[in-house]
Amino acid sequence: MPEDINNKDFENAFSDTVDGFADLFNEVEMSDVSSIAGLALSTQPAGKYTVIGKVDEGGMKQILEIEDTDTTRTLAMALIKEKAKKENKEKAAERFVYEARITALLQHPNIVPVHDIGINNDGEPYFTMKLIQGDNLKKILHKLQTGDQKYIQKYPLTELLTVFLKTCEAIAYAHSKDVIHLDMKPDNIQVSDYGEVLIVDWGLAKVLHAPFEENNDFTEVIDSVDLTLDGFIKGTPGFMAPEQAMGLNQEKNTLTDIYSLGAILYNILTLTKPLEDDTIEELCSKTIQGDIPPPRERNPDRYIPSALEAVCLKAMRVDPAKRYQKVDMLISEINAYISGFSTKAEEASPFTELKLLISRHKAIASLVALGLIISLVFVAKLQKNQTVILNTVSKLKEERKERINISQLAAPKILTEALQFIDVMDFDTARDTARLCTELDETFDEAWLELGKLSFANEEFDQALKAFRKCQLKSAGQYLSVLKQYGTNFHNLADEQVLQLIEELNLIDPEDYITIQIFQKLNSSEKSITQKVSLVSKALEVLNSGESDFNFTCHFTPEGEIKLSMRGSWKIQNIKPLIGLPIKEIKLNDTSVQDIRILQSMPLTQVDLSYAPVKSIDSLKNKPIKDLLIRGSRITSMESISFMENLSSIEVDENTSAILETLLALENSNDIFINKVAIEKLRHKYRSKLLQLR
Numbered sequence: 001m002p003e004d005i006n007n008k009d010f011e012n013a014f015s016d017t018v019d020g021f022a023d024l025f026n027e028v029e030m031s032d033v034s035s036i037a038g039l040a041l042s043t044q045p046a047g048k049y050t051v052i053g054k055v056d057e058g059g060m061k062q063i064l065e066i067e068d069t070d071t072t073r074t075l076a077m078a079l080i081k082e083k084a085k086k087e088n089k090e091k092a093a094e095r096f097v098y099e100a101r102i103t104a105l106l107q108h109p110n111i112v113p114v115h116d117i118g119i120n121n122d123g124e125p126y127f128t129m130k131l132i133q134g135d136n137l138k139k140i141l142h143k144l145q146t147g148d149q150k151y152i153q154k155y156p157l158t159e160l161l162t163v164f165l166k167t168c169e170a171i172a173y174a175h176s177k178d179v180i181h182l183d184m185k186p187d188n189i190q191v192s193d194y195g196e197v198l199i200v201d202w203g204l205a206k207v208l209h210a211p212f213e214e215n216n217d218f219t220e221v222i223d224s225v226d227l228t229l230d231g232f233i234k235g236t237p238g239f240m241a242p243e244q245a246m247g248l249n250q251e252k253n254t255l256t257d258i259y260s261l262g263a264i265l266y267n268i269l270t271l272t273k274p275l276e277d278d279t280i281e282e283l284c285s286k287t288i289q290g291d292i293p294p295p296r297e298r299n300p301d302r303y304i305p306s307a308l309e310a311v312c313l314k315a316m317r318v319d320p321a322k323r324y325q326k327v328d329m330l331i332s333e334i335n336a337y338i339s340g341f342s343t344k345a346e347e348a349s350p351f352t353e354l355k356l357l358i359s360r361h362k363a364i365a366s367l368v369a370l371g372l373i374i375s376l377v378f379v380a381k382l383q384k385n386q387t388v389i390l391n392t393v394s395k396l397k398e399e400r401k402e403r404i405n406i407s408q409l410a411a412p413k414i415l416t417e418a419l420q421f422i423d424v425m426d427f428d429t430a431r432d433t434a435r436l437c438t439e440l441d442e443t444f445d446e447a448w449l450e451l452g453k454l455s456f457a458n459e460e461f462d463q464a465l466k467a468f469r470k471c472q473l474k475s476a477g478q479y480l481s482v483l484k485q486y487g488t489n490f491h492n493l494a495d496e497q498v499l500q501l502i503e504e505l506n507l508i509d510p511e512d513y514i515t516i517q518i519f520q521k522l523n524s525s526e527k528s529i530t531q532k533v534s535l536v537s538k539a540l541e542v543l544n545s546g547e548s549d550f551n552f553t554c555h556f557t558p559e560g561e562i563k564l565s566m567r568g569s570w571k572i573q574n575i576k577p578l579i580g581l582p583i584k585e586i587k588l589n590d591t592s593v594q595d596i597r598i599l600q601s602m603p604l605t606q607v608d609l610s611y612a613p614v615k616s617i618d619s620l621k622n623k624p625i626k627d628l629l630i631r632g633s634r635i636t637s638m639e640s641i642s643f644m645e646n647l648s649s650i651e652v653d654e655n656t657s658a659i660l661e662t663l664l665a666l667e668n669s670n671d672i673f674i675n676k677v678a679i680e681k682l683r684h685k686y687r688s689k690l691l692q693l694r
Helices: 007-023 082-105 137-145 149-154 157-176 217-224 254-270 280-289 306-315 327-338 350-360 365-383 386-423 427-440 445-457 461-470 474-486 495-508 514-522 529-543 597-601 639-643 656-665 679-685 687-693
Strands: 049-057 061-068 074-080 114-119 125-130 189-191 197-199 553-556 562-565 583-587 606-608 627-629 649-651
Touching (some): 074 082, 082 114, 082 125, 137 189, 137 254, 157 189, 157 197, 157 254, 254 327, 306 327, 386 427, 386 445, 427 445, 445 461, 445 514, 495 514, 656 679, 656 687
Parallel strands (some): 583 606
Antiparallel strands (some): 061 074, 074 125, 189 197, 553 562
């Protein structure tokens, strides 16, 4: 993809660049880090971090795995490598702290977060950040290139494009803050096992329109190609823009990063670098002249969509003015391809647009395709060129198959999100998300089942009927039978019908959430509070194996709120019908209740969960609770009580660990009684142990 350039300018710039390389081999005086003006860093507290081991290293930094002894979480710590300090200790420290601060400035889901910056006990600067589990994109692409089946299944083109989009979004955000990365390459893109994408290594980053400037432009060039001080080249500048290869520091801007993003897309499409296996002089020369083969020419055996090739080539134009002018434009092109539209870069013909239209509208695709094929066959016969139509149909099938694969791969991940919304009882969002799954993959039975259940619970009976009929799972038929019998506004059902309905739902799936939504509607109706409580009491009996001998004592406050006790009802486990009731005080002690998520909708001030098998009280966060009793429970974390601003007393187990964890959670609270003892008295009693834990 060469472009015309001024040969004289190239020779001069390239000569200057090579001269700059030689500067790296000159020894410079080292200075004390503490004397560097402007760092203003605090000293690392003694015993704050414990080193676990070494994780990685680059040209300037080494990365250690550490444990923060205060939070007990595992982090990554960056330190300057000895080799970099020998080069120029003062310069290395300035560059290192600059990287830490510029990374900390960029707060984005796809940029590695920096937690702490300071000077350690050896007088060296450090910074800590999130420890990223998984592979970098360079390793992923290498595994794909070598035919690793595990990686081939995990990272189809659709998944790689998702990684690329998240990368682009992070760089777009950085550009909005006037920050350019200047070292974008697959090595600096970390991908976790669960799809998290983080951009790392902002060591060459530059703030546009800022007073800080690098004194040695050529150091940046060398760093970006991983050139060591002995002159041995370990990498390639194939991801740097021509203006970087020419050493034109003043011309580096957001378009420089866009070139690098295009090079990364090139690597994704071809599984090879844009340039490799040449000397440093040849690599820079080819970069500056744009002497890089198009992706499909570079790897003819790999399926590379022409639309994505065009996007890649546009981003990698030698002339910055001919590239995409913003990262958002590059993002729009990739989204257009994924959504089945043509990209602007490919300058699609009317025939290509027609193929994409057919792919997007499958309902009429057969009729359109039939008419198109008949027309093309007729034209082909007239032109005696039957090969044209056969090739066209083959490409159409191939691209249509690719679109179907994209949708089917995305649907399970989106359904996982729908189930997460169900867990936090955001049923409206869950329903919309499940509907999106069915649109992406019409054969996805699990998505149809969830859409049917959510629609049924929301009284959208026609939609539920359609969903259950589309689903081939056995339980869909059971829900369909219940729907036909009770498919009417729940307020129109008599109490006996409601009880029969929830009993049948419970037989299909005891963990079913439809019951929660039914009582959410019924308990918000205009019926009197006594009528609601009466129905709830009967529903509890139905949902707990017909248990009728249980304690259910209600008292009503003048404000219409409820004080409810189910104390000692050890056979009671399912309390879904309580959802939406205005319960102020609740006693679930000595019951078998484990799931208390429905309590999050209540104006609770007093909660007794003593000797109930509850494992989490996260649902009670930010509630106006004053009294909390949790002796003998199975709660594993006391962190949630720190969010209870009105808490005045709490009762926990008498063992030391429970007391200490409670004291730590309430570290900034006063005037609270723990097991009827003032918190300050307990702090004094356990002072030495608390100091050890902190």
